[in-house]
Structure formats: C-alpha cells, structure tokens
Amino acid sequence: MNTNKKILLIIPAYNEEESIAQTIESVQNFREKYYDEYTLNYIVVNDGSKDKTSEIVRSLEVGLIDLKTNLGLTGGFMAGMKYAKRKGYDYAIQFDADGQHIPEFIPGMVDVGEMGTNVVIGSRFVTQKRPTSLRMLGNIMISIAIKMTTGKNIQDPTSGMRLFDKKAIEFYTNNPNMTPEPETISYFIKKKFVVKEVQVEMQDRTAGESYLNLSRSIQYMVRVVISILIFQPFRK
Numbered sequence: 001m002n003t004n005k006k007i008l009l010i011i012p013a014y015n016e017e018e019s020i021a022q023t024i025e026s027v028q029n030f031r032e033k034y035y036d037e038y039t040l041n042y043i044v045v046n047d048g049s050k051d052k053t054s055e056i057v058r059s060l061e062v063g064l065i066d067l068k069t070n071l072g073l074t075g076g077f078m079a080g081m082k083y084a085k086r087k088g089y090d091y092a093i094q095f096d097a098d099g100q101h102i103p104e105f106i107p108g109m110v111d112v113g114e115m116g117t118n119v120v121i122g123s124r125f126v127t128q129k130r131p132t133s134l135r136m137l138g139n140i141m142i143s144i145a146i147k148m149t150t151g152k153n154i155q156d157p158t159s160g161m162r163l164f165d166k167k168a169i170e171f172y173t174n175n176p177n178m179t180p181e182p183e184t185i186s187y188f189i190k191k192k193f194v195v196k197e198v199q200v201e202m203q204d205r206t207a208g209e210s211y212l213n214l215s216r217s218i219q220y221m222v223r224v225v226i227s228i229l230i231f232q233p234f235r236k
Contacts (some may be wrong), residue, residue, distance in 0.1 A: 138221030
C-alpha cells in the first residue's frame with residue numbers, strides 16, 4: 001500500500017448516541033495498529049441529531065462536521081465528500097456509525113483502489129452466498145436492475161461501505177444529484193468509472209434501531225429499482 005496516500009473515513013451519524021463511541025473506538029484501535037502503513041483520518045458528520053451524538057463526538061475530540069439541520073444521508077455524506085475534496089484526500093470511505101462496518105477490511109478495499117478502481121464496494125456476497133429473505137429479495141432486484149441497465153453484476157448494491165478514489169470524489173461533489181445509494185453505483189458504471197466489489201464481513205447493529213424497518217425497506221427497494229430502470233436513463 002502506498003504510504004503517501006491519504007484516506008478519510010466519512011461517518012454519517014443521526015441519533016447514534018448509543019453506538020457512536022464504540023464505532024469511533026473501533027476505528028481508533030484500527031488506526032493505531034496500522035498507523036505506520038498509511039495516513040488514515042476520520043470525521044463524523046452529525047446530521048442534525050436530536051440526541052447526544054454531537055456532544056459525545058466532541059467529548060472524544062474527534063473531527064466533526066456538525067449540521068444543525070437534518071439533511072438525511074444524502075446531504076450528510078455530501079458534506080463529508082466535499083470536505084474530502086477540499087482537503088485533498090486520495091480516498092474517501094463511507095463508514096456507518098452504527099457499528100456494522102469493520103475497519104479491518106479497509107486495507108483490502110484500498111488495495112483494490114490502488115489497482116485503478118474508482119469505486120470499491122465492501123460486499124458481503126462476493127464469495128459468500130446471499131441468504132434467503134424478503135430484504136435480500138430487494139437486494140437481488142436491485143442487482144438485476146443494475147445488470148439490465150449497465151451489463152455489470154453487482155452482488156451487494158445496498159452495501160453502505162464504499163471507497164471512492166480522487167476522481168470519483170471530484171465527480172461526486174460536482175454533481176448535486178449524487179446520493180450514497182445504489183442508483184449512484186449504477187450511474188458511476190454508466191459514466192465509465194471502474195467499479196469493483198471486495199469481500200467483507202459486517203456485524204449486526206451494536207445499539208439503537210435502524211430507520212429501515214421491513215415496510216420502509218420494501219418501499220426503499222421499490223423506489224431504487226424504479227429510479228434505476230425508469231429515471232436514471234434521463235440523467236445527463
């Protein structure tokens with residue numbers, strides 16, 4: 001791994017007071033272990049949380065973008081990407097605040113990025129089989145939609161652990177309609193960016209509850225599929 005490369009973990013957080021400290025601790029422990037190998041920084045984007053997320057991050061003296069209004073994941077992640085661009089980072093990695101993502105898989109993602117890949121997806125299903133469930137059915141539907149519109153197989157399009165290289169960061173921040181959702185992966189492929197998956201493992205949420213219950217998950221999957229198949233062809 002090139003030690004001159006600068007990597008930024010962007011950690012969007014909304015009402016994550018129960019898990020944010022543990023997530024930061026896991027990243028800090030990983031950083032100390034691999035400190036001599038490359039430059040890894042991280043920043044929390046507090047997306048207008050109504051709980052003590054901001055106060056906890058401040059008490060830990062961690063880099064913080066403190067949004068006073070809840071912009072949603074799209075706005076929060078865009079703020080982090082603009083920060084990465086402004087500070088000249090070579091790679092930006094989307095990293096969940098709820099403890100599901102494991103930092104030990106970061107080096108493998110960066111290694112794939114160093115091979116000329118613009119976007120690296122931390123995928124649960126490169127070598128592992130997708131489980132059978134209603135939620136996974138939605139994942140499969142999105143994979144099929146991406147395959148139909150781009151010709152490329154993406155096994156885990158809903159993974160929120162993604163690496164963007166400098167070219168992808170530039171493109172992302174210069175396009176206001178970009179989102180940290182599967183539609184963006186499809187759009188990057190259509191724009192001839194190199195997108196690859198690397199096998200990772202993920203943990204269950206460490207605390208709190210996900211916004212996406214079963215009903216919302218179904219609505220989300222349907223919206224994404226419609227966006228990829230119907231609306232995205234009209235994007236310039």
